[in-house]
Amino acid sequence: MRVEVVEQLREIVDSDAVRVSPNELYAYSFDATPLVQAEPDVVVFPSTTAQVSRVLALCNAERIPVIPRGSGTNLAGGTIPVAGGVVLNMTRFNQIYEIDEKNLTATVGPGVITADFHRAVEAVGLFYPPDPGSMRVSTIGGNVAQCAGGMRGLKYGVTKDYVMGLEYVLPDGQVLRCGGKNYKDVAGYDLTRLLVGSEGTLAVLTELTLKLLPMPETKMTLTVFCNSLVDAARVVEEVIAARITPATMEFLDQGTMHVVDDFAHLGLPRDVAAMLLIEQDGSPVQVQRDIERIAEIARAVGAADVQLAETPEDGARLMAARRSALAALSRLRPTTILEDATVPRARLAEMVQAVVDIAAKYRVQICTFGHAGDGNLHPTCLTDERDTDEIHRVEQAFEEIFRTAMELGGTITGEHGVGMSKMKYLPQRVGPGGIQLMQAIKGAFDPNGIMNPGKVVAGYQPQRVVVRQS
Amino acid sequence: MRVEVVEQLREIVDSDAVRVSPNELYAYSFDATPLVQAEPDVVVFPSTTAQVSRVLALCNAERIPVIPRGSGTNLAGGTIPVAGGVVLNMTRFNQIYEIDEKNLTATVGPGVITADFHRAVEAVGLFYPPDPGSMRVSTIGGNVAQCAGGMRGLKYGVTKDYVMGLEYVLPDGQVLRCGGKNYKDVAGYDLTRLLVGSEGTLAVLTELTLKLLPMPETKMTLTVFCNSLVDAARVVEEVIAARITPATMEFLDQGTMHVVDDFAHLGLPRDVAAMLLIEQDGSPVQVQRDIERIAEIARAVGAADVQLAETPEDGARLMAARRSALAALSRLRPTTILEDATVPRARLAEMVQAVVDIAAKYRVQICTFGHAGDGNLHPTCLTDERDTDEIHRVEQAFEEIFRTAMELGGTITGEHGVGMSKMKYLPQRVGPGGIQLMQAIKGAFDPNGIMNPGKVVAGYQPQRVVVRQS
Numbered sequence: 001m002r003v004e005v006v007e008q009l010r011e012i013v014d015s016d017a018v019r020v021s022p023n024e025l026y027a028y029s030f031d032a033t034p035l036v037q038a039e040p041d042v043v044v045f046p047s048t049t050a051q052v053s054r055v056l057a058l059c060n061a062e063r064i065p066v067i068p069r070g071s072g073t074n075l076a077g078g079t080i081p082v083a084g085g086v087v088l089n090m091t092r093f094n095q096i097y098e099i100d101e102k103n104l105t106a107t108v109g110p111g112v113i114t115a116d117f118h119r120a121v122e123a124v125g126l127f128y129p130p131d132p133g134s135m136r137v138s139t140i141g142g143n144v145a146q147c148a149g150g151m152r153g154l155k156y157g158v159t160k161d162y163v164m165g166l167e168y169v170l171p172d173g174q175v176l177r178c179g180g181k182n183y184k185d186v187a188g189y190d191l192t193r194l195l196v197g198s199e200g201t202l203a204v205l206t207e208l209t210l211k212l213l214p215m216p217e218t219k220m221t222l223t224v225f226c227n228s229l230v231d232a233a234r235v236v237e238e239v240i241a242a243r244i245t246p247a248t249m250e251f252l253d254q255g256t257m258h259v260v261d262d263f264a265h266l267g268l269p270r271d272v273a274a275m276l277l278i279e280q281d282g283s284p285v286q287v288q289r290d291i292e293r294i295a296e297i298a299r300a301v302g303a304a305d306v307q308l309a310e311t312p313e314d315g316a317r318l319m320a321a322r323r324s325a326l327a328a329l330s331r332l333r334p335t336t337i338l339e340d341a342t343v344p345r346a347r348l349a350e351m352v353q354a355v356v357d358i359a360a361k362y363r364v365q366i367c368t369f370g371h372a373g374d375g376n377l378h379p380t381c382l383t384d385e386r387d388t389d390e391i392h393r394v395e396q397a398f399e400e401i402f403r404t405a406m407e408l409g410g411t412i413t414g415e416h417g418v419g420m421s422k423m424k425y426l427p428q429r430v431g432p433g434g435i436q437l438m439q440a441i442k443g444a445f446d447p448n449g450i451m452n453p454g455k456v457v458a459g460y461q462p463q464r465v466v467v468r469q470s
Numbered sequence: 471m472r473v474e475v476v477e478q479l480r481e482i483v484d485s486d487a488v489r490v491s492p493n494e495l496y497a498y499s500f501d502a503t504p505l506v507q508a509e510p511d512v513v514v515f516p517s518t519t520a521q522v523s524r525v526l527a528l529c530n531a532e533r534i535p536v537i538p539r540g541s542g543t544n545l546a547g548g549t550i551p552v553a554g555g556v557v558l559n560m561t562r563f564n565q566i567y568e569i570d571e572k573n574l575t576a577t578v579g580p581g582v583i584t585a586d587f588h589r590a591v592e593a594v595g596l597f598y599p600p601d602p603g604s605m606r607v608s609t610i611g612g613n614v615a616q617c618a619g620g621m622r623g624l625k626y627g628v629t630k631d632y633v634m635g636l637e638y639v640l641p642d643g644q645v646l647r648c649g650g651k652n653y654k655d656v657a658g659y660d661l662t663r664l665l666v667g668s669e670g671t672l673a674v675l676t677e678l679t680l681k682l683l684p685m686p687e688t689k690m691t692l693t694v695f696c697n698s699l700v701d702a703a704r705v706v707e708e709v710i711a712a713r714i715t716p717a718t719m720e721f722l723d724q725g726t727m728h729v730v731d732d733f734a735h736l737g738l739p740r741d742v743a744a745m746l747l748i749e750q751d752g753s754p755v756q757v758q759r760d761i762e763r764i765a766e767i768a769r770a771v772g773a774a775d776v777q778l779a780e781t782p783e784d785g786a787r788l789m790a791a792r793r794s795a796l797a798a799l800s801r802l803r804p805t806t807i808l809e810d811a812t813v814p815r816a817r818l819a820e821m822v823q824a825v826v827d828i829a830a831k832y833r834v835q836i837c838t839f840g841h842a843g844d845g846n847l848h849p850t851c852l853t854d855e856r857d858t859d860e861i862h863r864v865e866q867a868f869e870e871i872f873r874t875a876m877e878l879g880g881t882i883t884g885e886h887g888v889g890m891s892k893m894k895y896l897p898q899r900v901g902p903g904g905i906q907l908m909q910a911i912k913g914a915f916d917p918n919g920i921m922n923p924g925k926v927v928a929g930y931q932p933q934r935v936v937v938r939q940s
Contacts, residue, residue, distance in 0.1 A: 373653075414656065
């Protein structure tokens with residue numbers, strides 16, 4: 001990048017907000033995704049929408065790539081600057097502007113940490129359901145850009161179901177708004193929903209208006225241990241067949257259970273094949289009744305054991321342990337690859353079994369956990385990126401996993417996004433016609449292709465990618 | 471249209487499926503929207519996706535407008551063939567292909583009547599919440615094309631919240647699919663949500679996969695009579711402030727109450743300013759408790775009277791009466807114009823009062839009812855399209871109503887769509903930048919502009935519009 005451009009950036013933002021030191025560039029050369037890395041030319045920390053507008057207009061005129069980024073917890077390489085350019089660090093937009101208790105909305109900057117936002121709305125008795133695994137680190141803006149999910153998808157949906165309005169900046173610097181605080185609004189095409197999950201490839205989000213719900217009065221947690229994967233899947237199926245919609249139905253296979261138990265010391269049984277962590281929320285009577293019915297169903301299906309968390313604290317500890325799964329697994333080997341294959345709920349057992357068979361076929365270690373209630377599985381491979389032969393088998397295994405998911409009517413990513421990692425699978429999922437449409441939509445927002453190039457549907461430059469030396 | 475083209479259409483579809491008689495063309499020259507009319511050149515009734523594909527490819531090559539249409543209950547002129555061309559009547563796609571009780575989805579043709587679909591899913595204990603006022607006549611395809619709302623928006627959302635997957639045909643004849651049965655799916659841009667509410671301007675929908683919920687066990691209905699509009703709005707506000715989310719909170723002003731009562735003989739009080747019709751569903755204990763709390767809140771606010779429906783039948787009769795509001799109002803004068811101004815819930819009282827003042831200012835008769843819970847109001851003007859002076863004042867009044875709604879943070883249409891009627895207001899709502907983006911998106915799907923021209927963001931040909939002689 002020309003020195004003059006860096007100087008112009010310094011004139012737009014605060015003096016400390018343009019970083020070009022080798023350490024900074026290295027720090028922004030990767031996100032939470034293994035095996036991919038590329039350095040930006042500069043990292044910029046804007047503080048206002050006007051600054052974002054001027055930075056974008058400059059980069060658009062100079063045809064410089066812009067990569068919007070929050071905390072970089074992305075698991076699909078979505079924030080890797082594969083073509084260099086400007087990483088736009090949005091973490092200074094970290095204010096909660098309003099919690100509107102009459103309209104049940106919140107208006108926030110994209111840099112607010114998800115868990116901080118949860119605490120703020122819960123402090124006034126309100127509830128923001130999306131709870132991605134990275135919520136203690138991730139930003140709300142990143143969650144919206146990725147349409148992050150979490151453990152409550154079955155009952156409460158995902159991020160897109162809670163985004164009501166946006167302020168965003170187009171590559172040419174135009175500042176626009178869509179949606180707002182109206183529960184019903186059909187004035188033109190739904191640009192809000194289109195921007196949610198667009199992974200920073202269309203525009204930069206500078207303000208978010210989010211839908212809130214009343215905080216459920218209470219919740220209870222049930223643990224179901226199963227002797228087979230099929231039993232676990234049947235419990236999930238029978239609960240749905242009984243017309244019960246739990247807030248959470250998490251699945252852990254034996255491998256994940258052992259690792260989580262070693263990490264969190266929960267005293268989980270070692271001999272069972274899988275466990276389900278089921279949480280229901282709502283009014284006390286309702287929750288009590290649902291949990292009792294779920295326990296009955298689990299016993300009828302032949303669960304090895306059914307345990308009710310004695311206290312809310314016990315329940316919270318179990319959920320925290322589930323959240324620790326990735327951290328726990330990542331201690332075992334140098335490289336942890338967390339994937340995101342998703343199938344219609346009724347195909348869960350087939351998919352889990354397929355992962356077991358595929359791991360054996362390619363001689364790789366894969367533990368599976370995930371959101372059983374919405375068919376969103378996280379087969380997690382424990383490997384070593386320095387072992388090129390093993391990495392090759394890992395890639396073959398995941399290709400087969402994604403192919404299987406699609407054959408079962410599933411998808412290549414339930415909540416992590418396409419980023420770089422899923423680009424090669426996307427055509428199989430949406431077809432060439434779908435790719436063409438998405439590319440045309442991309443062109444409508446970003447005719448010069450400066451927004452997060454090399455992601456989702458825009459051509460990607462592998463020569464910028466090098467494997468991290470760790 | 472050239473005779474050869476009509477002949478080619480006859481070769482594509484069934485022999486009885488191409489209509490050109492004056493009576494047919496007249497019948498398809500209007501929908502449920504007053505004041506607008508234009509005749510198509512031909513009406514085609516395809517029966518298969520392959521036929522839709524061939525019809526579109528032909529019309530695209532010949533640059534002939536295509537207007538997809540269900541039952542034509544549209545209230546914004548969305549199905550008026552303002553540029554002539556082919557009306558594509560989709561009512562032969564009237565099959566429910568599958569109700570998947572394990573995944574809680576249904577897959578249907580776009581021509582299925584909404585109320586028939588409700589009955590089919592309720593027969594197996596499932597629930598499809600969107601319930602537009604026209605549901606006994608409207609098609610599901612039309613509901614999806616318009617993102618129809620209804621009385622349950624506050625608690626259950628609108629049509630877009632229930633569309634999981636689509637099969638659709640592009641103008642060039644390509645048959646594509648997006649989404650599916652996965653509760654979580656972030657594989658690329660959200661084309662499903664983009665097509666929902668696109669009003670037939672992007673593609674033709676040929677198959678819909680819809681999300682279902684378990685049927686709530688029970689419901690109760692409460693009627694609250696208020697001495698002022700402000701009291702009614704305060705009851706709504708206080709219920710939300712109490713963190714209660716009723717399934718339905720409908721509002722009727724005095725004028726609407728009188729007309730509905732004359733029509734349905736409910737014995738409603740004549741002297742109150744407004745009424746709220748509140749319904750809660752869920753488990754018996756929960757519903758009982760919520761309804762009691764809502765009644766307490768209403769009394770505390772100073773409601774004139776609070777009545778609990780004695781039986782489910784009484785409750786159903788009240789809801790049916792509310793649904794009859796438009797029919798009842800339309801008996802009074804030759805022309806009834808139902809509008810759709812929507813504001814954030816907390817601005818409800820201001821908006822309702824503004825409608826009263828604006829009606830007086832322009833000496834027009836406007837009754838207001840609507841979905842108070844989500845701020846979606848239907849100011850309904852009783853007029854006579856043959857009285858050009860009055861119609862002019864009606865148009866001035868509605869312009870001021872929409873301007874006021876936008877000043878209050880609201881929108882020009884909550885659930886009826888832009889169609890023809892709201893095109894002139896859309897730039898004020900989304901801005902010139904928003905219009906440009908929407909036009910570019912339209913171009914990405916429909917480069918030749920054959921899909922429902924003259925609607926939403928595509929230039930419209932007034933010379934084709936004539937006032938209906940009734």
